[in-house]
Every structure is written in C-alpha cells, then in structure tokens.
Amino acid sequence: MFVDWAKIFVKSGHGGAGAVAFRREKHVPKGGPSGGDGGRGGDVIVKVDKNLYTLQDVKYHKSYKSKNGGPGQGSNKKGLNAGSIVIKVPQGTVISDEDTGVVIADLTGENDSVVVAKGGKGGRGNATFATSTNRAPRYAEPGIPGEEKNLIFELKVISDVGLVGFPNAGKSTLISKISAAKPKIADYPFTTLTPNLGIVKYGTFRSFTIADIPGLIEGAHQGKGLGYRFLRHLERTRLLVFLVEITAENILEQYNTLNSELNKYLDIFQSKPRLLVLTKSDLEPEIKLPEIPGFQESDVIAISAVNGYGLEQLVDKIVKILESHE
Numbered sequence: 001m002f003v004d005w006a007k008i009f010v011k012s013g014h015g016g017a018g019a020v021a022f023r024r025e026k027h028v029p030k031g032g033p034s035g036g037d038g039g040r041g042g043d044v045i046v047k048v049d050k051n052l053y054t055l056q057d058v059k060y061h062k063s064y065k066s067k068n069g070g071p072g073q074g075s076n077k078k079g080l081n082a083g084s085i086v087i088k089v090p091q092g093t094v095i096s097d098e099d100t101g102v103v104i105a106d107l108t109g110e111n112d113s114v115v116v117a118k119g120g121k122g123g124r125g126n127a128t129f130a131t132s133t134n135r136a137p138r139y140a141e142p143g144i145p146g147e148e149k150n151l152i153f154e155l156k157v158i159s160d161v162g163l164v165g166f167p168n169a170g171k172s173t174l175i176s177k178i179s180a181a182k183p184k185i186a187d188y189p190f191t192t193l194t195p196n197l198g199i200v201k202y203g204t205f206r207s208f209t210i211a212d213i214p215g216l217i218e219g220a221h222q223g224k225g226l227g228y229r230f231l232r233h234l235e236r237t238r239l240l241v242f243l244v245e246i247t248a249e250n251i252l253e254q255y256n257t258l259n260s261e262l263n264k265y266l267d268i269f270q271s272k273p274r275l276l277v278l279t280k281s282d283l284e285p286e287i288k289l290p291e292i293p294g295f296q297e298s299d300v301i302a303i304s305a306v307n308g309y310g311l312e313q314l315v316d317k318i319v320k321i322l323e324s325h326e
Contacts (some may be wrong), residue, residue: 002195004155006059007098010062012042013066013082015120015143018128021074022136033130035072036257038122038143039079041242042066047113053197055155058089066117069143072125079122080207087116092158092236098150108158108236116151120144154232160210160322162234164258165243170195170279171206171212173305174243176316179210195233202319211237232266239273239321244279246302246310251290273321278302 006107016038044066064087070079095104095116105114123141146177179198196212213230229307234240238260244254255276262269276295281287282304289300301317303310 003054003056003059004195004230006055006153006155008058008087008151008153009063009148010044010087010116010117010151011063011065011148012044012119012146014041014146015041015122016069016071016079017142018123018125018140019072019074019077020078020126020138020140024076032135033126033137034074034076035125035127035140036074036077036079037125037128038072039069039081040122040126041143041146042082043084043115043119044087044117045084045113046087046089046093046107046116048091048107048110050091050094050110051089053088054090055153057092058087058153066146068146069077069119069122071143072122076127081122084119087145089153090155092156094154094156096152096154098152102226104151117147117149120146130286132284138249150279156235157197157211157233158236159197159233160208160237161210161239161241161318162236162237163210163241163243164262165279166254166258167214169243169244169245170305172213172283173277174277174311175210176213176304177308178311187323195230195247198320200315202315206319208318208322210241231262234262235266239270239275239326240269240320241275241277241316243277243279246281246284246287251278251291255292273325274299275314275317275321276300278312280304280306282306319323 016040019035021035023034025031044064052283064085064228066085067082069082091110093107096102097104104116121144125142126137126140164214165171175196175198179200200210201207201209211233213233242255242258244251247253276292281302287302289302301310301314303314
C-alpha cells in the first residue's frame with residue numbers, strides 16, 4: 001500500500017536523576033559526597049532509508065517513545081545514557097510540528113537524518129555541589145524532561161519528470177512503455193490511485209526518473225477528484241509533461257485547464273519547463289500538430305504508446321531539457 005501522509009506522536013527520554021550519596025570507607029568517618037550524575041534520555045531520530053518508498057510503517061506505528069536515562073549512583077558513578085530510537089522514512093519526507101505548523105526538516109538526501117525530539121539531560125549528583133562552605137550537600141538535580149511532539153510526515157516523491165493529465169489520458173501506458181514500471185492500466189477513469197515512479201534508461205550511462213500521478217479534473221486544487229492529494233508529488237520535478245488526447249475537441253482548452261489547476265495549487269509550477277504530449281495518435285488518421293501559445297513547435301509531440309510512435313523523440317527531448325537545466 002502506498003502511504004504518503006502520517007501523523008505520529010514522539011517522546012524522548014527523561015534525563016536520569018542525580019544521586020545523593022556519601023563515601024563510606026574504613027577509617028574515613030566523615031566521607032564526602034559521592035553522588036553521580038544521571039544519564040541522558042534517548043533521542044528520537046528520523047533517518048532516510050533509500051529502500052523505502054512509502055510511509056506505511058510509520059503510519060501504523062503511530063507512537064515512538066525513547067527510554068529514560070539511568071539514575072546516578074554512589075561512588076560518583078554516572079547513570080546509563082539511554083539509546084536513541086530511529087524512525088526510517090523514504091527520501092523526500094517532510095516533517096512538521098502539528099501544533100506549531102513549523103517544518104522541522106525536509107529530508108531530500110539519501111543519508112539525511114534529523115533529531116525530532118532531544119532526550120533530556122541527566123541531573124547532577126550531590127558531588128557536583130560540594131564547596132568549601134558546604135562540604136556535604138544533601139541535594140541533587142532531577143533529570144530534565146524529554147520532549148513530546150505531534151508530528152506530521154508528508155512524502156513528496158523526488159522525480160525528474162512529472163506526468164500531468166486528465167484521467168485516462170494515457171499516463172500509465174506511457175510510463176509502462178518507456179520505463180520498467182508496471183502500473184495498473186485499464187480503459188476507465190482513475191485507474192491510477194497512487195503515484196507510480198519509473199526509471200527511464202537513456203544510452204549507456206544516463207537515466208531519469210518519471211512520476212505518474214492520478215489524473216486531474218477541474219477543481220483538483222480545491223480537493224475535487226484524486227488530484228489534490230497527489231499534486232505535491234509534482235513539486236520537486238524538474239520538468240512537467242502535459243498529456244492530452246490528440247482526439248480532444250479542444251486541445252488548448254484542456255491544456256489550459258490542467259495548467260491552471262497546477263498554478264492555483266502552487267506558484268512554483270509556473271516557472272517549470274514543460275512539454276505538451278498528444279497521446280493516442282494511433283486513433284488519428286492524419287496527425288497535424290496544433291499551434292499552442294507558449295510552446296515552441298518542438299515542445300509539442302504526438303505519440304502512441306500502443307505502436308511506439310514518437311516515444312523515442314519524446315525521450316530524446318526530455319533528456320535534452322533536463323540536461324539544459326542541470
């Protein structure tokens with residue numbers, strides 16, 4: 001199951017209490033203070049695991065609590081430090097504090113990690129408080145409490161190319177033809193219910209990633225259809241590829257509707273490079289590419305994922321654009 005949102009509770013460990021103790025040695029009738037410091041409470045750490053692609057494990061765990069530090073002991077023995085809890089998440093996970101709305105971290109790197117709840121420091125034992133005027137202090141510090149937070153985890157797929165189109169526009173078929181991804185394909189709307197990610201190999205050493213999200217409908221930015229939930233997966237893309245059926249009654253109108261939905265969701269989409277791909281060209285006896293305002297002639301490509309028409313040209317064009325924006 002693909003899960004891209006989760007709410008969890010985290011709690012780091014309390015610091016251990018410092019000890020009140022005195023030396024008890026033979027021939028030393030009035031031994032000095034010997035209470036050790038408490039140990040540190042365990043942290044809660046979130047770390048990227050490149051083998052994960054969903055927040056499913058996090059979503060159903062719901063609560064993560066680290067252990068408390070050990071109390072200090074006599075003979076100046078420090079309490080044990082508690083170990084940290086590590087929560088593993090996919091690359092591209094954004095962590096925010098539910099109560100404040102503050103983004104704590106955006107884990108985009110393969111080895112990124114962040115401490116989301118810091119363990120409490122251990123209290124000082126009474127040996128620390130001995131002075132020339134108070135040689136036998138009978139008090140110690142309690143450990144500092146750990147942190148408690150309600151966190152929101154939000155996964156944003158990291159992909160070079162994002163496919164945008166209405167339901168049944170041919171996005172899943174396209175990604176299945178040019179990559180090794182195997183999305184569900186059928187002749188009815190909303191076949192794609194979760195994002196699909198594919199890797200397209202180009203030549204011997206080059207490749208790029210491509211993401212297919214569920215089809216958009218007008219009003220997607222307001223929550224209509226399935227698009228709103230998945231629009232965030234296009235935020236990190238370097239190139240947007242708009243797919244419109246070549247047999248559509250008004251290609252420009254369909255493109256403008258899709259483009260409008262993206263721009264109403266986030267302004268950053270306006271500055272991303274884009275291609276317009278006219279799908280299902282095998283259904284059109286005579287292919288004539290329309291002139292679309294804002295697009296150069298080379299940025300409008302007709303394809304057929306069924307018979308392979310135009311796929312090589314499309315991949316070449318994608319690679320050229322990605323290389324020009326590195």
